[in-house]
Amino acid sequence: MNSRIIAIREKMKSYGIDGLIVTNQNNIRYLIDVEAEGTLLLTSKENIFITDARYIESVNNIITIEDEIIVLDIINVSESDLISFFADCEKVGIEEDNISYSKYKNFVRMFRLRDAVETNGLIEKERIIKDKYEIEKIRKACEITDSCYKHLLNYIKVGMTEKEIAFEIERFFLENGADGLAFPSIVASGENSSKPHSVPSARKIARGDSIVIDFGAKYKGYCSDMTRTIFVGEVSDEIKELYNFILNCQKRATNKMKNNADAHEITESVEKEFNARSYSLIHALGHGVGLEVHELPFLSIKRESVLKENMVVANEPGIYIPGKIGIRIEDTILINVMTSEELTKSDKNLTII
Amino acid sequence: MNSRIIAIREKMKSYGIDGLIVTNQNNIRYLIDVEAEGTLLLTSKENIFITDARYIESVNNIITIEDEIIVLDIINVSESDLISFFADCEKVGIEEDNISYSKYKNFVRMFRLRDAVETNGLIEKERIIKDKYEIEKIRKACEITDSCYKHLLNYIKVGMTEKEIAFEIERFFLENGADGLAFPSIVASGENSSKPHSVPSARKIARGDSIVIDFGAKYKGYCSDMTRTIFVGEVSDEIKELYNFILNCQKRATNKMKNNADAHEITESVEKEFNARSYSLIHALGHGVGLEVHELPFLSIKRESVLKENMVVANEPGIYIPGKIGIRIEDTILINVMTSEELTKSDKNLTII
Numbered sequence: 001m002n003s004r005i006i007a008i009r010e011k012m013k014s015y016g017i018d019g020l021i022v023t024n025q026n027n028i029r030y031l032i033d034v035e036a037e038g039t040l041l042l043t044s045k046e047n048i049f050i051t052d053a054r055y056i057e058s059v060n061n062i063i064t065i066e067d068e069i070i071v072l073d074i075i076n077v078s079e080s081d082l083i084s085f086f087a088d089c090e091k092v093g094i095e096e097d098n099i100s101y102s103k104y105k106n107f108v109r110m111f112r113l114r115d116a117v118e119t120n121g122l123i124e125k126e127r128i129i130k131d132k133y134e135i136e137k138i139r140k141a142c143e144i145t146d147s148c149y150k151h152l153l154n155y156i157k158v159g160m161t162e163k164e165i166a167f168e169i170e171r172f173f174l175e176n177g178a179d180g181l182a183f184p185s186i187v188a189s190g191e192n193s194s195k196p197h198s199v200p201s202a203r204k205i206a207r208g209d210s211i212v213i214d215f216g217a218k219y220k221g222y223c224s225d226m227t228r229t230i231f232v233g234e235v236s237d238e239i240k241e242l243y244n245f246i247l248n249c250q251k252r253a254t255n256k257m258k259n260n261a262d263a264h265e266i267t268e269s270v271e272k273e274f275n276a277r278s279y280s281l282i283h284a285l286g287h288g289v290g291l292e293v294h295e296l297p298f299l300s301i302k303r304e305s306v307l308k309e310n311m312v313v314a315n316e317p318g319i320y321i322p323g324k325i326g327i328r329i330e331d332t333i334l335i336n337v338m339t340s341e342e343l344t345k346s347d348k349n350l351t352i353i
Numbered sequence: 354m355n356s357r358i359i360a361i362r363e364k365m366k367s368y369g370i371d372g373l374i375v376t377n378q379n380n381i382r383y384l385i386d387v388e389a390e391g392t393l394l395l396t397s398k399e400n401i402f403i404t405d406a407r408y409i410e411s412v413n414n415i416i417t418i419e420d421e422i423i424v425l426d427i428i429n430v431s432e433s434d435l436i437s438f439f440a441d442c443e444k445v446g447i448e449e450d451n452i453s454y455s456k457y458k459n460f461v462r463m464f465r466l467r468d469a470v471e472t473n474g475l476i477e478k479e480r481i482i483k484d485k486y487e488i489e490k491i492r493k494a495c496e497i498t499d500s501c502y503k504h505l506l507n508y509i510k511v512g513m514t515e516k517e518i519a520f521e522i523e524r525f526f527l528e529n530g531a532d533g534l535a536f537p538s539i540v541a542s543g544e545n546s547s548k549p550h551s552v553p554s555a556r557k558i559a560r561g562d563s564i565v566i567d568f569g570a571k572y573k574g575y576c577s578d579m580t581r582t583i584f585v586g587e588v589s590d591e592i593k594e595l596y597n598f599i600l601n602c603q604k605r606a607t608n609k610m611k612n613n614a615d616a617h618e619i620t621e622s623v624e625k626e627f628n629a630r631s632y633s634l635i636h637a638l639g640h641g642v643g644l645e646v647h648e649l650p651f652l653s654i655k656r657e658s659v660l661k662e663n664m665v666v667a668n669e670p671g672i673y674i675p676g677k678i679g680i681r682i683e684d685t686i687l688i689n690v691m692t693s694e695e696l697t698k699s700d701k702n703l704t705i706i
Binding site: 054094096097098099100101102104105118120163167170171174195196197199282283322 | 388406407408410411447449450451452453454455456457458471473516520523524527548549550
């Protein structure tokens, strides 16, 4: 059986469940490495992936006998099959965050579950530590992101719209081996840069603008996440100073990241630096990056979390002055034993294009 | 108060509920015309949109005093505020299809709901009939789709990949005033065309191919949906005949569409025509088109539905011969009193490029 499913079956024991219904598509991808809509059932004896005609062919091309996964087309699954799957299971886990309330009720009915147990985060917590294959993919996603940024520095010109730039990011990714975008890019210029989640608009880049570019590629399912804030033509000394302040906060935070470092404490120290200048850290300092661009662990004032070797996290402090300017600097970081490594390696010294 | 909320509040009475929690983002867009993550609460006295810092500024720019909507930043909402919102409501509706099981439980707890009632489809059923502003937007989305198709007929060349063509569709939409794609485009060539939900691949267009192009633009939130099947260089008489058969089935179905027409009957008549030639209608004949590209009503053998004036529906019969060829022809159709209007107007006579 594939090693990830073996590990999850071990964890199921500690949750006191003897069956598990996996509906989160990223968890399915993690466990059986297929990109197909469907539901994965870990029953007491078997691993069953129920999908439909659209995916059967491609799934069967990927899954090997060693994986020990039975692939079924939903159209061939009878009512009595459904009842049989968990017939000898006492407690069956359901991913309550990734199933609608109506589907939950439907599953309980059609599988005749005696005891449906919430197993939120069971697989997500396993995904938090990356193995070498996963790190390779994230590294590659980060490389493509770095090349794209280099390309953008030449590409962006006064008069272009934010939308055009966002589109160029996607084009570059697709032409350079990525699956596509890890998430919808943010290209926020001028006053738009003060909105942390600005959507690319028809606003044209003008001399004197700052541009926040928050983007990432997906490579074989794995994400990268990087933000750079650049300046067009000129930048005031005041903004220059603010930029360097944020850059240094970000670097100091990265330097503290290593195995067993307290993510809550690191976030708090950035917040203190911000507060000392009467700014606030209005969003989290960071988050895990993997099959999802936002996943465990969360680096936040509101949560406790300890960094561990082979976690991959984003570090993204930002300051936003409504209607005026926003500056955010973000890298994807690999946690090592005694230190950390920036997987996105693009220059982040103040850049004027 | 805005008229759409007034109408929903009327419907709430017929559902026997005095409060409603709206979590479906398209329903929120429909009711208050903002594109922001958040939750809309219709309490016994007030309309409250809870969002976060990312969206507050843009939401406040859109909502007017006449809308009577209170916009709150989640960060400023206390536990006792949450308890107060539905304190005088006996039964509160929840959209069970659009809320995860965990969020459902959380809402029941934090709002102290005495009786949470499933109100699936309450707003969706209201969205089924479009007003003139919605039809204008869909019309515009269809116009952009038609222009794009015209462009594609010149653009597509032997040797290009399906992916390149799919990407060109997106580029064209963004450059021509659309928000973007209504859904991921299908560009399925040669043997891929026999898969109804084929994903654009690296397969290169070759002479003799059929290409199914199923695509749509989104304009100010509203979708279009059109499919054309075109041929490269040459087409056999047998396929030509099959194409014209499907085209005539599609036209006959459109001609039957008008106020009070029975969608189930129309679907059945297409199925009968298919069956007479030993083909099957393997997917629904169509679906509503609006804020979502697939919404009510569904034109299917499995469901009863009656068409009404100002519904907008897709009409998309298709025949698929596994491993060989697929042909699908689809238009977005506006239902009028005595007739119907094709909002997508691209030529659909057999086309060889």
